[in-house]
Amino acid sequence: MNAAKKPRPQYVFEVVSTERVSPHLMRVHLAGSGFDAFAATAAERGSTDAYVKLLFAKPELDLEPPYDLDALRERLSPEDMPSRRTYTVRAIDRESRTIAIDFVVHGDEGIAGPWAANAAPGDRLCMSDPAGKYAPDPAVDEHLFLGDDAAIPAIAAAIESLPSEAVGRALIEVGSPSDEIAISAPAGVDIRWLHRDGAPYGSALVAAVEALDRPTGSVDVFAHGEREAMKRLRPVLHTEWGIERARLSLSAYWAAGRAEDTFQAEKRQPVGQIFDDEQTAARA
Ligand SMILES: Cc1cc2nc3c(=O)[nH]c(=O)nc-3n(C[C@H](O)[C@H](O)[C@H](O)COP(=O)(O)OP(=O)(O)OC[C@H]3O[C@@H](n4cnc5c(N)ncnc54)[C@H](O)[C@@H]3O)c2cc1C
Numbered sequence: 001m002n003a004a005k006k007p008r009p010q011y012v013f014e015v016v017s018t019e020r021v022s023p024h025l026m027r028v029h030l031a032g033s034g035f036d037a038f039a040a041t042a043a044e045r046g047s048t049d050a051y052v053k054l055l056f057a058k059p060e061l062d063l064e065p066p067y068d069l070d071a072l073r074e075r076l077s078p079e080d081m082p083s084r085r086t087y088t089v090r091a092i093d094r095e096s097r098t099i100a101i102d103f104v105v106h107g108d109e110g111i112a113g114p115w116a117a118n119a120a121p122g123d124r125l126c127m128s129d130p131a132g133k134y135a136p137d138p139a140v141d142e143h144l145f146l147g148d149d150a151a152i153p154a155i156a157a158a159i160e161s162l163p164s165e166a167v168g169r170a171l172i173e174v175g176s177p178s179d180e181i182a183i184s185a186p187a188g189v190d191i192r193w194l195h196r197d198g199a200p201y202g203s204a205l206v207a208a209v210e211a212l213d214r215p216t217g218s219v220d221v222f223a224h225g226e227r228e229a230m231k232r233l234r235p236v237l238h239t240e241w242g243i244e245r246a247r248l249s250l251s252a253y254w255a256a257g258r259a260e261d262t263f264q265a266e267k268r269q270p271v272g273q274i275f276d277d278e279q280t281a282a283r284a
Pocket of ligand 1: 103104105110111150154252254255256260
């Protein structure tokens with residue numbers, strides 16, 4: 001059977017305000033008439049790593065969001081289609097009826113980072129409904145959170161969801177001490193910031209994980225960030241430490257030198273896979 005694929009719902013939000021959380025992290029607060037449906041879907045999913053696909057249309061094409069992607073595909077060349085970028089929903093504030101997304105400001109390259117750096121009240125942002133896969137397992141002895149700047153929103157949301165008696169460690173790699181941010185954590189969760197200081201992405205994180213002792217009790221791991229770093233963490237976490245796949249949320253959030261379109265397409269090739277047997281199909 002060839003059932004037609006149902007298009008994912010889209011939400012059009014407007015920027016309410018922006019906030020520099022650190023020199024390289026811009027928080028964008030957004031509101032829109034779809035807030036209730038969006039918040040309900042996120043609550044239904046119950047994951048702390050809720051993420052959305054943002055749709056960026058070329059300004060010169062003057063397209064009106066939400067985008068009828070099937071219709072646009074008929075009349076636009078592939079390079080003129082809206083570009084997709086994946087971002088974590090950092091917070092949903094039911095009182096102010098806003099959502100927050102934290103964007104890494106990584107320079108002039110790309111679409112989403114530069115958009116966030118220049119975002120102003122009234123700017124519109126079109127996105128899919130939230131998906132997500134991970135929530136900390138309350139039954140484990142210890143939680144381990146590993147990542148870089150792009151994973152800060154998902155790691156922070158997970159840590160903030162933990163009960164007060166939770167025990168864990170977070171190792172987060174950022175550019176320099178000025179990129180550290182406040183995360184409200186239970187007393188038993190230790191947050192360690194690692195600084196790249198100009199070294200390649202992920203090198204400080206991988207070295208710090210390699211130097212750790214294997215956790216003694218049951219553990220669940222949330223590890224996300226630059227692709228090569230995640231590939232290097234796999235043998236440590238899975239092979240050496242023996243952490244089973246079900247307890248391991250390990251994936252690449254981005255790849256150095258690749259725009260997201262290429263990064264997603266490469267998930268179908270060995271270079272884009274973290275586990276050798278991965279059959280990850282990039283989501284349309
Ligand atoms: C499930 C999921 C959740 C994510 N959540 C977040 C989030 O909450 N916040 C966030 O900032 N990112 C997040 N990311 C990563 C984000 O999707 C990518 O960083 C994306 O490539 C950024 O798009 P762009 O248009 O700014 O740059 P692109 O056009 O994709 O890339 C342009 C250039 O910038 C480089 N680049 C991209 N991202 C970074 C980076 N973080 N640091 C340094 N160089 C970079 C690329 O390698 C490329 O050379 C998430 C990814 C996934 C899969």
